[in-house]
Amino acid sequence: MTNNKLSQRLTTVLKYIPKDCIFADIGSDHAYLPIHAIKTRAVKGVIAGEVADGPFEAAKQNVKEHLLQHVIEVRKGDGLTVVKDSEVDCITIAGMGGPLIASILEAGKEKLLSVERLILQPNVAAQIVRKWLMSNGWQLVAEEILEEDGHIYEVLVADKGNPYVPYNDTEKELLFGPYLLQQNNSVFRKKWQREYTNWRQILKQISKGTETSEIKRKRAELTEYINWYLEVFANENSERS
Ligand code: SAM
Numbered sequence: 001m002t003n004n005k006l007s008q009r010l011t012t013v014l015k016y017i018p019k020d021c022i023f024a025d026i027g028s029d030h031a032y033l034p035i036h037a038i039k040t041r042a043v044k045g046v047i048a049g050e051v052a053d054g055p056f057e058a059a060k061q062n063v064k065e066h067l068l069q070h071v072i073e074v075r076k077g078d079g080l081t082v083v084k085d086s087e088v089d090c091i092t093i094a095g096m097g098g099p100l101i102a103s104i105l106e107a108g109k110e111k112l113l114s115v116e117r118l119i120l121q122p123n124v125a126a127q128i129v130r131k132w133l134m135s136n137g138w139q140l141v142a143e144e145i146l147e148e149d150g151h152i153y154e155v156l157v158a159d160k161g162n163p164y165v166p167y168n169d170t171e172k173e174l175l176f177g178p179y180l181l182q183q184n185n186s187v188f189r190k191k192w193q194r195e196y197t198n199w200r201q202i203l204k205q206i207s208k209g210t211e212t213s214e215i216k217r218k219r220a221e222l223t224e225y226i227n228w229y230l231e232v233f234a235n236e237n238s239e240r241s
Pocket of ligand 1: 030049050055078096100
């Protein structure tokens with residue numbers, strides 16, 4: 001990624017930032033997303049939050065080079081501590097694991113009172129983010145899956161409102177993503193084919209070891225995931241066999 005060309009992953013996040021909003025980008029690193037948002041999305045202002053020294057300095061430097069200090073404020077701090085009450089109406093958190101994203105949202109719940117939209121891009125374990133959204137009154141309104149440089153990314157968009165009520169199997173939809181399940185595109189199929197292969201390998205490995213309660217739990221979980229995979233991709237699997 002360079003200053004001039006935003007990655008496809010961040011371009012997908014950018015697409016969902018509402019026009020005219022003030023948003024906070026948590027874990028902003030080089031502040032690429034805030035800079036592109038100001039230049040292309042007509043947002044009013046951005047707070048770029050960073051916890052680590054190097055990325056914080058890089059963000060400040062980039063914002064300065066683009067002469068955008070009047071609209072992008074770079075602040076150093078952990079998660080949503082950098083945001084003041086009622087300061088922003090949208091939050092983006094991209095490029096972190098699902099558990100870290102969920103813990104940042106959980107720790108900063110009071111800062112979400114003024115927020116109408118969350119755009120979250122977990123690198124792994126998106127189901128933990130979906131679960132947090134569902135338990136905290138956020139309505140999942142869109143999901144995207146994309147592949148870039150050999151990695152597969154998911155982007156989740158949630159608006160304040162009634163929590164998403166899955167109409168089928170809750171845990172299964174949290175894992176696969178309700179919208180992604182419906183779209184069932186080639187990247188989605190590729191991701192879950194990889195996971196399926198991985199689950200089967202782990203299952204084979206742990207079946208060789210001593211049976212502890214943890215192994216029993218893991219085996220039950222993997223078996224459930226494998227069965228869900230086979231249900232979701234039943235047609236493709238029967239076509240292949
Ligand atoms: N958001 C950018 C993107 O998607 O390209 C950067 C992603 S980078 C992999 C993750 C960034 O989040 C790092 O710069 C890291 O320092 C920052 N980070 C991790 N935990 C954080 C936290 N609790 N609060 C703020 N920033 C955090």
